[in-house]
Amino acid sequence: EAGVTQFPSHSVIEKGQTVTLRCDPISGHDNLYWYRRVMGKEIKFLLHFVKESKQDESGMPNNRFLAERTGGTYSTLKVQPAELEDSGVYFCASSQELRGREQYFGPGTRLTVT
Amino acid sequence: DAKTTQPNSMESNEEEPVHLPCNHSTISGTDYIHWYRQLPSQGPEYVIHGLTSNVNNRMASLAIAEDRKSSTLILHRATLRDAAVYYCILDKGSSNTGKLIFGQGTTLQVKP
Numbered sequence: 001e002a003g004v005t006q007f008p009s010h011s012v013i014e015k016g017q018t019v020t021l022r023c024d025p026i027s028g029h030d031n032l033y034w035y036r037r038v039m040g041k042e043i044k045f046l047l048h049f050v051k052e053s054k055q056d057e058s059g060m061p062n063n064r065f066l067a068e069r070t071g072g073t074y075s076t077l078k079v080q081p082a083e084l085e086d087s088g089v090y091f092c093a094s095s096q097e098l099r100g101r102e103q104y105f106g107p108g109t110r111l112t113v114t
Numbered sequence: 115d116a117k118t119t120q121p122n123s124m125e126s127n128e129e130e131p132v133h134l135p136c137n138h139s140t141i142s143g144t145d146y147i148h149w150y151r152q153l154p155s156q157g158p159e160y161v162i163h164g165l166t167s168n169v170n171n172r173m174a175s176l177a178i179a180e181d182r183k184s185s186t187l188i189l190h191r192a193t194l195r196d197a198a199v200y201y202c203i204l205d206k207g208s209s210n211t212g213k214l215i216f217g218q219g220t221t222l223q224v225k226p
Contacts, residue, residue: 042216
């Protein structure tokens, strides 16, 4: 069974540009989560999809971030326009059930905004 | 959100058991206790979880105190590959969407 995959593994962009991160969850997992770690900080929750619906987006930092999950399969996270403080590692995770079940994380996308 | 407290760092010798403690004194009756770890340059990895009873799997054991205000992750024989940051996380009550709230975790160093 393939794990959670993320693309790209690393992205370097200039301030003001747009970047789109992609996450492919484990097949059959309805729950998809985005997290990120900015330099020196803890891993923080961004949002949660159940199938194609946003269940909880309380962690999204501002309206420069847009997440989608069309068709309830893969998800994209777009940052537009990117700012320096957006640099960090963005993780995607998926799970089969909500509570009491493990989340499977991808390797992350390292975003560097210069 | 319920908070967990872990030591910042611990050391262990290779092939010896490791006991990683976690305090969660504000835990509620329906909170699951999860443990994840993050190896260098990788995403977090699920280790184990439990509710009330002790749990064992191929990776580790989880010992939960009777009052559930603390738990201990047990690695039976540490290897160099177990060097990682270990996170103790509470999966809160029914209102939670399942999101994980990470703290700073415990950085485990394993010495050969």
